[in-house]
Amino acid sequence: MKNYQLSAKDLAAFFEKVLSNNLRLIAPIKVKQNESQNVTKLKNKAHILFREIPSKDDLKNIVIDAYTDMSAKEIFFPRSEPVIEYTNKKSGVVIKDIDPQAKETVLFGARPCDAFGFSLLERLFSWDYDDPFFLKRREKTTVISLGCTSPLESCFCTSVGLSPMNTEGSDILFTPMSNNNNDKEDRYLVEVITPRGEKLIESIIGISSDLKNIFTEGNSLVQAKAAFENKVKEQMKRKEDFKDITEILKYKFDDSQLESETYRCLGCGVCSMVCPTCHCFDIVDEGEASHGYRMKNWDSCSFALFTKHGGGHNPRDMQFKRCRQRYMHKLHYYREKFADALCVGCGRCVKACPVNLDIYSVVYNLKKAYANNKNKEDKEK
Amino acid sequence: MTTTNINYSDLQQEIRDLSKDLLESKKVNIVIGYGAGPLNEKPIPTFITNAADVDRLLYNEHCYHNLSVYLTKAEIRPKAPWAIVVKGCDARSIVGLVVENQIKREDVFTIGMPCNGVKIEGNLPSKCVNCTVKNPANVSKVVSSIKIDSSAIIEQHPLHQDMEMLNKMSAEERFQFWKNEFDRCIRCYACRQICPHCFCNTCIAEKSTPQWISTTPGSRGNFAWNAIRAFHLVGRCVECMECSRSCPMGIRLDLLNHYLAEEVKNSYNFISGMDFEQKPPLTTYNLKDNQDFIK
Amino acid sequence: MCKNIYRPMLTKIISIFDETKDTRTLRLEFCDQAEKDAFSFKAGQFGLYSAFGSGEAVFCISSSPTKKGYIECTFKKIGKVTASLRNLDIGDVVGFRGAYGNHFPIDNLKGKNLLFIGGGIGLAPLRSLIDNVLDLRSEFAKVTILCGARSISDFIYKDQIKEWEGRSDLTLVKTVDAVANSQEESEWKMATSGHATGGRIGLIPKILSEMNPNLTDTLAIVCGPPIMIKFTLQELEKLGLPAARIITTLENRMKCGFGKCGRCNIGPIYICKEGPVFTAEELKNLPASDF
């Protein structure tokens, strides 16, 4: 697809054009809770979250360089949404479908790992049965992801076969670049990846002439991007390759090492909630018997009730079995069905976890232990 | 001699030596302490069962977890007797657990650490600013001879300014404040799972017959969940503030906990986790309790 | 892509039958004629039954596909949804989503000897297959049914069991874990009609080894609480039945029924999509400690 170049100072103009095309713009902003009323002086932990940018003067709140605390999954798969509305009168039951009200949206600022996460979710939500709620919203959204120039200590996207400037899953990738790599990044290489991305760029450029000149030709930067990408990859602290981890996980299933590695897990659901690829949900009815909604809410395999049978038997009665399910499902089961691991290496779970339980180090230690007793076996032979 | 600076490597070595002989002498089966974590300057809870691994234990000002939450976990409870590294605030949780008959006093060997405030995300949390238990009480052994000079206690609690602001608000505004806070709740239950005093086998939020709390993370369910969780900890919470630290959405649980703790102190002159003999206030009564609000 | 896969169809309760004090069978008829005609299922599939206001619960369809015009489900009153379903009366509306999952491989049962082993409410999914087999009785060889329950009153489909006992083309053995007193015991052991053998006392695996059935060219279909399935499969293999010829249906915790909500995932398979019917062979390459 086509490549463009956009100078950093024209980014705001691009956003304004998106807004004037009455597209919904969602981007990361620093949310200091309870800004409203006279509570601004409360010292709140600020969070970088994806929020809708309603108008032009909110554009200044957009945060480009920081990493969001929650993934953008919530745009397509909200923490709770009604799937049907029922009214149950003496005269009978009437069920109304709920339309996900998917609006034409531009999601700016997802990271390449988040974007790849959407493509993973899309595979599951269209596996034999199409989940209209996720798929309609994804279809109406153009994902513009932002390449990573300074990955965090907890990032490990290269371990699962991705990269800080990976294109798969995004419709358009903005990569911050600098001209002949003096350090200040003052422009973006704009790579259009999917027809949906192209449609957006055409619709934006097509209308007004003034925008045409800020999207100049970008092929010249493609070379520099490849080199820049490798440089960033080198800087990453965590680079262990998890390509062949499936065999190790199968081998280690009943190994006590998994229990000792996850001993400190407290069984909360933070890791699943902040994760861009966790998709487990619960279905409950809310409201009275006469009228109410059937809700689809986020759920987590770390909760005790997740697999508890009606008869009281719980196959995963101990916490380490639930942690094991999390790793197995992400790096082994999902990969067997859908070719890629259900983990994009964004590291949000290790940062958000109250005891910093880290999927990367658990799998790293499993791999090392597996290698040790592998060559121990070879020595014995 | 009282001091305000702590030599953490001394304390760390003392923990290791103490743990070594506790394990070797079979006085405890497991030592619950802090160890190196995946993110370099953030230690993690670590569990040592054989004496050879005591060198994995470390101690520095980033050891902010309240480890007593593990004593009631299914995997660790049967491993009693335990040894556990506790700061002053954590020791209050141990007292709370013993007073509520969750653990027996003789089953837990508490390694008391003098503490002059931990660092969370690089800064001193509000609970440490005027901490009164810098030198841990009710512990089996205080690790080092040094005493922390806790004379310079600032009278005003750091949350005082926020509490004042909330009290000045009208009921309507306060409701909106708490509604905005609880609306962000995603029901990950980290506040419950990390609290040493939330040890119920089946939490009321997990009961469905009847469904007292709706599990949908909407305004109504979240308000009920957060209110009921806070109320179930009245007179029991030791303000270790682990819940507000681990809340991924930054909900100001510390304000709610602190308010309730102040109310309990003013009404029943009770501070939780300070005395093995004192029962939590809502499990006892006094004939002369205040009842002027009752018609 | 726009079909709302979470939307249940509406069915009306046309008959209620209390199997035991806490287990009930509902017979449901689709309200919408088009849905009624279009609906088809195979023995072993399950559905999600909604009591509006309480939620959905997963039960197998316990009636046979050969019985036209209605479906049945048998459930025990345990939680919120089953309690609400319990309060419904004839004519009330129950939501139904399904039929999901794979089904009993009825075609390769044809011409074989069949050994049905059902424990407690585990007899429900089996009954769907048993009725199906009995409606096409001539296509199958010897049929044996071994059903057990905790106590005499805990048996479900009591009258149907009586009817099966009366049939000459199948043998039925029933057992209870324990009897209350000797008087109940003697009544239980007395053969009721014609060629039916008397009731046994003991757990299913024990009775199975006592029966020591001839398992040549036989397929066993087993369903019951997880603990019963585990020991019954072991006993069957001890008696020489190869794992590939033991079929079971797992009733794990399920919520969505079409492989999205992640609950029923064990090993690389989703019970609701690639199950719930498996052969013991297939279960072998699933992690045993995750059941």
Next chain:
Amino acid sequence: MSKNKTELKTEFEPRIIAFVCQWCTYTGADLAGTSRIQYAPNVRIIKLPCTGRIDVHFILKAFEQGADGVIVSGCHPGDCHYTSGNYYARRRFEMFKNMMNFLGIDEKRLQFAWVSAAEGRKWGSLVDEVTNNVRALGPFDNYKSLKIF
């Protein structure tokens, strides 16, 4: 409800839920009935074995289901059929009232009382007073506006 739309707006009828202990206050309310004491009909009585049984989620559930005011009443201290139920309850009430006030639920919507079996008149005046207070406060829109999702 034959009232037409416009009239409803001015004349707000609060819904009061009363959790009462079955030994004292319930019989007190019964006595108010048998002695034909007139009092506001807005109260819906829920009988509990003792005020010691009252719990925070009862009261929250009452507000959730649309109550505008809640009364909790039981035996006077010392009269409790279970000797100390109301003593425990007293502390719980105080803590609960403070927390609800801190969370922004107006104190006047929540009234605790001791009404013995002989105080039928007190029960009547209690209900009247709470009904008037809550009517003055108006419908409890805050809580009702809390959406399910």
